[in-house]
Amino acid sequence: MFLANILDDPVCKPIKKPYERWYKYMEEKVEFWLPDSELHTKAHSARVLLLALLIGHEKGLSDVEKDKLGMAAIFHDSRRLDDGIDKGHGSRAAAYYKDYCREHNLPYDELTYYITYYHDQDDSLGLSGIRKSLDHSEQGVLLYQVFKDADALDRFRLGPDGLDVKFLRTAEAYGLVDFAKDLLQKSSEN
Secondary structure: OOOHHHHOOHHHHHHHHHHHHHHHHHHHHOOOOOOOOOOOOHHHHHHHHHHHHHHHHHOOOOHHHHHHHHHHHHHOOOOOOOOOOOOOHHHHHHHHHHHHHHHOOOOOOHHHHHHHHHOOOOHHHHHHHHHHHOOOHHHHHHHHHHHHHHHHHHHHHHOOOOOOHHHOOOHHHHOOHHHHHHHHHHHHHO
């Protein structure tokens, strides 16, 4: 299990089981278009998954809300064409998620779709799109912000200055900056 050495950390105990469930699902079911990517791998998605669940737990989100974050995490970079900016990979991943649910007779969640769709866009576009598209837009905005922060916290893989903390959206993410640095280092040891 990827990140097994980190899951025993007391901070991870409350989210260990959902992490293991989503990680296993990703490994067994989700196809990535760039399997040999240097930056947007299943390992990156696994760290985003862990960070999203941690932020969600610290915010007191429900299990259903954390599942939305988990599903977004395992699909979010699955349809990248390259390791650059690749604007549009979020919309491709969201379409893959929607098609996957339909083809495998799984429950489809519109909020998960929009979080995935807009995760590669500027916040002004993402927040506007979520507010226009969802009945429960405040929940959508919160989950979008949690997810964007989880993805951003893994920017240390781009180098020591990969994350500019002034762009983080939640207090919980600020509190996980050092954890995210350690997470990357420990995941590299796996």
